[in-house]
Amino acid sequence: MTEKVVPLTDLQIASQATMQPIAEIAEKAGIPENAVEPYGRYKAKIDVSQLPAKSRDGKVVLVTAISPTPAGEGKSTVTVGLADALSKLGEKTMVALREPSLGPVMGIKGGATGGGYAQVLPMEEINLHFNGDIHAITTANNALSAMIDNHLHQGNVLRLDPRRITWKRVLDMNDRALRKVTIGLGGPAQGVPREDGFDITVASEIMAVFCLATSLQDLKERIARIVIGYTYDKEAVTVRDLGVQGALTLLLKEAFKPNLVQTMEGTPALIHGGPFANIAHGCNSLIATNMARQLADIVVTEAGFGSDLGAEKFMNIKARRGGFAPDVVVVVATIRALKMHGGVPKSALGDENVQAVTAGIANLAKHIDTVHAFGVKPVVALNRFITDTSDEHQVVLNWCRANDVKVALTNVWEEGGEGGIALAKEVVGLMEEPTQFTHLYDVEQSIHDKLTTIVQKVYGGEGVRLTDQALKDLQQIEKNGWETLPICMAKTQYSFSDDPKLLGRPDGFTITVREIIPKLGAGFLVCLTGDIMTMPGLPKTPAALKMDIDENGNATGLT
Structure with missing residues (x-):
């Protein structure tokens, strides 16, 4: 009888990796020694004021995804694997990611360092406290x-x-x-x-x-x-x-310095800042992204959740503030998530269902349309899971080719950078083509018009409704002259609508804004929709119940 092989966990894979001293990673990235402030052997803060004069504006690859599901899409994993693949192709590449919050780490979502053989290291230190x-x-x-x-x-x-x-x-x-x-x-x-x-x-x-x-x-x-x-x-x-x-x-003086770490394959990675995408704007720090653009030819970064949340805010808030545009947008999709959007319950995702994949593609199609609306060309990363079948893959590959959308099957969880080579080649190819990046709205438009634009062009809805409280907030905002700020929508990540149960590509819906909160320091207006909360709760079975530490100080149970 053949003994069943139990796959290694992400933490086990990370703990077996051989890391390079952080000084070597800094040297590879072109960071001078006097700018490196080591935090142990494998982490460092970078004093941006000590960097050499700016000599380049690296191209920006933004990684986003279809509407997330409990099945998981592996967006961070693809981000890291793509960076390693680009490095394998000889491109001078850096990764720029957000810092994990202990809320999701101890709750239901887990950490944010990638997975399998496409991770940033040291995984457990990044997920727990990370340089404070x-x-x-x-x-x-x-x-x-x-x-x-x-x-x-x-x-x-x-x-x-x-x-x-x-x-x-x-x-x-x-x-x-x-x-x-x-x-x-x-x-x-x-x-x-x-x-x-x-x-x-x-x-x-x-x-x-x-x-x-x-x-x-x-x-x-x-x-x-x-x-x-x-x-x-x-x-x-x-x-x-x-x-x-x-x-x-x-x-905040020391915290404001970007953190330098490395991927499992030694690609320099900056991990700094971590606002939620369904509450705030969902992107890593602008200072870290700009630092990466200064040092590398290609910067691979990500925005939280799907294109309707993190990517929209990256375009309309972060890129507007930073004065740059993404050159390519990668949209991560999985067969498992497409099947959920096609009506399959989580318990049945392991079964082949070509019909459900076909139905779920409507969700992917809307995210592709959104990226096009910003004037940027997308490439689909079909993130392979072990339960996928070739017929299910073919549905997505055929749809993308029929609709003139670049696509690549990726397997970075299992193969690291090697499993992302096809995706990396598609990304490099798209970089050679011109973009016509545009923000979807002008900040001088009225708040109602900006909201309507987001709802119609990004979510595919009909319009927006403001509650009595939101109307009072609007009056106060206009009285104070704050109406020209960009919009930061606080919305469920699971649906284009404000109802998390409406999967796929719903239409005919209206988004209800129940409160508008001016954030003058951040420079945007937070619009609360649905039952979104700024303090989440723990699930019935928190991830913390699986975590432990052994007598040698080694962590267990982190994901």
């Missing part, structure tokens, strides 16, 4: 909260209305019990009683500011613009009014 950046953002956010409550306690010279304080505390963990809290109880010595709440750290405006700032001075100025609440006369109060922007920036 997110902790620094948590501290800066909560230091501001402490300053606000101290101001109330010490006489409230600014006449800040405790009922209209919009700034919340944060924690880098899914903790639903903290969504709404009451603070300041216990008498006059304990402060002013008021209602408060917690967001997850990656939903903090400090995180968004951190990821869109181009320098320490820009970071400080953006923090100064953050609105913390309103006076009794309903006038906006900012961090500048409190005078603590310098102190908060000081807390």
